[in-house]
Amino acid sequence: MKCIIFTLIVGTVLSQTYHHHDIEMFIDRTFKYVDTDHDGVMVKAELAGAFDFLDVDHDDKLSYAEYTKYSQSAESQLSHDVYNHYDTNKDGFLQRSEYVDSLFSQMDHNGDGQVTRHDYDHFFTNVIHHEIHHGHNGR
Numbered sequence: 001m002k003c004i005i006f007t008l009i010v011g012t013v014l015s016q017t018y019h020h021h022d023i024e025m026f027i028d029r030t031f032k033y034v035d036t037d038h039d040g041v042m043v044k045a046e047l048a049g050a051f052d053f054l055d056v057d058h059d060d061k062l063s064y065a066e067y068t069k070y071s072q073s074a075e076s077q078l079s080h081d082v083y084n085h086y087d088t089n090k091d092g093f094l095q096r097s098e099y100v101d102s103l104f105s106q107m108d109h110n111g112d113g114q115v116t117r118h119d120y121d122h123f124f125t126n127v128i129h130h131e132i133h134h135g136h137n138g139r
Contacts, residue, residue, distance in 0.1 A: 031120050042115040044104045051099050062094040081131040
């Protein structure tokens with residue numbers, strides 16, 4: 001039921017800028033990718049592992065090419081906007097501190113060291129809403 005409500009809210013808010021299906025697939029795919037033990041909960045070590053896997057040149061930062069290497073072409077605008085949202089210092093790269101430390105802290109709003117799928121969905125609803133109103137799509 002929560003997933004249906006989330007889907008309806010996201011679909012309504014984002015219908016003018018992103019395709020509902022692309023958003024749903026992006027969120028589902030990225031959560032499953034990071035939740036490597038498939039227990040429905042993301043921990044910081046899993047997010048750090050995803051960062052390490054994507055950081056193919058091992059320079060402790062992700063270029064946009066590294067970040068999107070495994071993304072679907074239909075998600076390109078969404079991936080681009082999410083990448084820019086994560087890039088808090090606006091240097092064009094995702095530093096480990098931006099992608100792992102800061103991002104995990106934002107998703108783990110109750111500070112229990114775990115990000116449930118509900119936490120993840122809530123976080124992404126806020127990110128996408130922010131990008132529509134303040135990011136690329138909100139201009």
